[in-house]
Structures are given as C-alpha cells and as structure tokens.
Amino acid sequence: MSDEHSQQSPAKQLELISEALQTELNRFSNVQARTRATVSLSEAEKQLQELKDVRTKLLGKKSGFASLKKLIGRLPSEERAAFGQEIQQKEEEFVREFDKEESLRKGFIETARTESESLDVTIPGRRPRAGHLHPITLMRQRIEDIFVSLGYAVEDDREIETDFYNFDALNIPEGHPARDPQDTFYTTDGFALRSQTSTVQIHAMQRRGAPVRMIAPGRVFRRDTPDPTHNPMFYQVEGLCVDRGITMAHLKGTLAEFVHRLFGPETRTRFRPSYFPFTEPSAEVDYSCFNCGGPGCRICKWSGWIELGGSGMVHPNVLRAANIDTSEFTGFAFGLGIDRTCARIYELDDIRLLFENDVRFLEQFK
Numbered sequence: 001m002s003d004e005h006s007q008q009s010p011a012k013q014l015e016l017i018s019e020a021l022q023t024e025l026n027r028f029s030n031v032q033a034r035t036r037a038t039v040s041l042s043e044a045e046k047q048l049q050e051l052k053d054v055r056t057k058l059l060g061k062k063s064g065f066a067s068l069k070k071l072i073g074r075l076p077s078e079e080r081a082a083f084g085q086e087i088q089q090k091e092e093e094f095v096r097e098f099d100k101e102e103s104l105r106k107g108f109i110e111t112a113r114t115e116s117e118s119l120d121v122t123i124p125g126r127r128p129r130a131g132h133l134h135p136i137t138l139m140r141q142r143i144e145d146i147f148v149s150l151g152y153a154v155e156d157d158r159e160i161e162t163d164f165y166n167f168d169a170l171n172i173p174e175g176h177p178a179r180d181p182q183d184t185f186y187t188t189d190g191f192a193l194r195s196q197t198s199t200v201q202i203h204a205m206q207r208r209g210a211p212v213r214m215i216a217p218g219r220v221f222r223r224d225t226p227d228p229t230h231n232p233m234f235y236q237v238e239g240l241c242v243d244r245g246i247t248m249a250h251l252k253g254t255l256a257e258f259v260h261r262l263f264g265p266e267t268r269t270r271f272r273p274s275y276f277p278f279t280e281p282s283a284e285v286d287y288s289c290f291n292c293g294g295p296g297c298r299i300c301k302w303s304g305w306i307e308l309g310g311s312g313m314v315h316p317n318v319l320r321a322a323n324i325d326t327s328e329f330t331g332f333a334f335g336l337g338i339d340r341t342c343a344r345i346y347e348l349d350d351i352r353l354l355f356e357n358d359v360r361f362l363e364q365f366k
C-alpha cells in the first residue's frame with residue numbers, strides 16, 4: 001500500500017489510509033450493531049480475531065500507517081509539526097476505535113462463557129427409570145415370608161450336584177428313570193444340574209442336624225423341550241420339617257396354613273396318594289381354586305382344584321443318608337413350583353413368558 005501511495009503527498013496518503021481504516025472499522029461496528037442480540041460465542045470469537053488481524057495489517061509495524069510515520073522526519077520543517085500532530089491524532093483515534101470494538105466482543109465472550117458454564121440448579125433433574133422385581137421373585141418372597149413366620153429358615157444351596165445329593169441320598173436307586181441322561185443335564189465331569197430342590201434337604205440336615213425346619217427356594221434344571229407349560233430351567237421351593245413326633249397331620253396342617261395365608265382363609269386343601277422315592281407315604285397336594293372357589297372355571301380347568309406340589313413323610317433312608325437317628329426323629333417334606341403358581345395366579349397361557357425378559361411383559365408387574 002505504501003508503494004501505491006508513495007507518489008502522493010503525505011497528507012493525501014494519510015487521508016487515503018484513514019479512509020481504509022474507517023471503512024474496516026465501520027464494517028465491524030455495523031456487524032456488531034446488527035448481531036448484538038443473536039451473535040453466537042464462536043462468531044464473536046471469530047470477529048475478535050479478525051479485528052486483531054485488521055488492526056495489525058492497517059495500524060501495525062509493517063502497515064502503510066507506520067511507514068507514513070517514518071516520513072515525518074523527512075518533511076520540510078514548517079510542515080513537520082502540523083503533520084506530526086495530525087498523524088498522531090489519527091492514530092490515537094483509531095486505536096480508541098479498535099479498543100472499543102475489541103472490548104465489546106471480549107465482554108460478550110466473557111458473559112457467554114460464564115453463562116454456558118454456569119449450572120442452573122432450578123432445572124428439574126432427569127429421573128432414572130426405576131426397575132422393579134420380577135414376578136417370580138415377588139412370588140418367592142411371599143412364600144418365604146409365610147414360612148419364615150412359621151419358624152422356617154431359608155436355605156440357599158448349590159445348583160450343581162453330585163449323584164449322591166441328586167439321587168442316592170434321596171433314595172433314588174441306580175437305574176431309576178430320573179437318573180436318565182435324557183432327563184438330567186450332566187457335566188462332562190459327571191456332575192448333575194440339580195433336577196429338584198430336594199437335594200437341599202440333605203445339605204440342610206447334614207449341616208444343621210435335627211430338629212430342622214427349612215425351606216429352599218431355587219432353580220432346577222430338566223432336559224425338557226420348552227413349550228407353554230415346560231421350560232428346561234424353572235423354580236421350586238422345597239420344604240423340610242424334622243423333629244420328634246412329626247406326623248402326616250403336621251404336614252397337612254402346615255400346607256393348609258400356607259394356602260390360607262397365600263390365597264385366603266377359605267382355601268381348602270386336598271391330599272391324593274402318590275409316590276416319590278424320598279417320601280413314604282407320599283401325597284400330591286391340591287388347593288381349591290382361588291378364582292372360583294370350587295365350581296370350576298378357566299383357571300382351574302373346570303376341576304375346582306389346582307395342583308400345589310408333591311409331599312410326604314421323609315423316607316427313613318433319606319434321614320439315614322444325612323445321619324439323622326430314625327429311632328428318634330421323623331419328618332415331612334414338600335416341593336412346590338414357584339413359576340407354576342405364578343403362571344396360575346396371573347393367568348399366563350405360556351410359562352416361557354416368565355423367562356424371556358421382555359420388558360413389555362415384565363412392566364405389568366410393577
């Protein structure tokens with residue numbers, strides 16, 4: 001720029017340079033006026049940088065303005081003072097203008113930064129979506145509460161068993177169909193996934209001795225193909241009561257009390273003779289339908305009764321396998337299906353719904 005202007009008089013050069021400076025400054029003050037309300041933080045930062053660049057270019061050490069200042073010394077002495085004063089005045093004026101534009105943007109940037117970093121404590125928080133218990137867990141807890149109030153301990157035991165606990169100690173002889181690998185899952189090391197919670201009876205008696213009162217809720221595994229009423233993994237609750245003088249009457253009284261508390265005091269029980277290797281005598285237990293109370297409905301399949309599970313007087317061989325003195329102690333035991341009861345209560349047509357973990361289904365049990 002200085003070359004281009006150098007043919008003209010210093011006063012003319014100053015005029016031209018001042019005009020160029022004013023044009024740039026106007027550009028910035030116009031932008032500022034127009035966008036004051038809406039300018040973004042990044043836009044303001046960009047403008048500030050541009051302002052600094054323009055300032056360096058037009059007013060800095062290598063600018064036309066700077067070369068003009070160097071000219072002062074070479075002017076005839078009568079012009080020197082006036083020109084010197086004028087150029088200094090102009091410089092001060094522009095410096096002020098640039099300072100003003102810069103500080104406007106700096107102020108804006110500072111406010112915008114403070115605002116974006118500040119925390120509005122009045123904004124409502126984001127509520128975490130609360131989960132809830134699975135229907136099988138809810139059912140298990142209701143069952144546990146009832147038996148705990150009757151003086152039973154809750155046992156939690158292993159799901160992988162040796163043949164001794166799964167079969168031998170439960171008086172299930174070699175060659176019994178329940179031992180068939182087609183019915184039971186075996187590991188390659190010869191362990192079995194327990195096919196019934198009855199295994200816990202043995203552990204509990206070994207650990208606690210007699211007398212003992214305990215229930216054992218938990219998972220069991222059978223090689224069944226899944227269908228609406230079967231799943232290869234399901235839940236049972238085992239019950240065991242061993243003491244002096246325990247009879248079948250205690251068994252009947254206990255299960256009658258249980259269904260009264262679970263379904264209501266009008267609920268009746270029915271015992272049908274049955275067979276289990278680990279009990280003698282054995283019985284299947286039914287309770288009167290919680291829905292119709294007897295006449296028959298869809299839920300009880302028009303029979304008026306719903307199956308609760310198996311039960312009986314603990315076989316002396318089972319007591320002996322756990323080192324309980326059979327001349328002193330007798331006991332009763334029972335095994336109930338948790339998910340089966342759950343499916344009945346909620347009228348589920350397909351028990352697999354309980355194991356698929358579909359939230360659309362589970363959410364209904366909040």
Ligand code: DAH
Nearest residue numbers: 196279310311312333334335
């Ligand atoms: N373990 C049996 C089953 O899985 C249920 C059972 C029946 C448990 C009679 C018992 C019992 O304790 O006495 O089918």
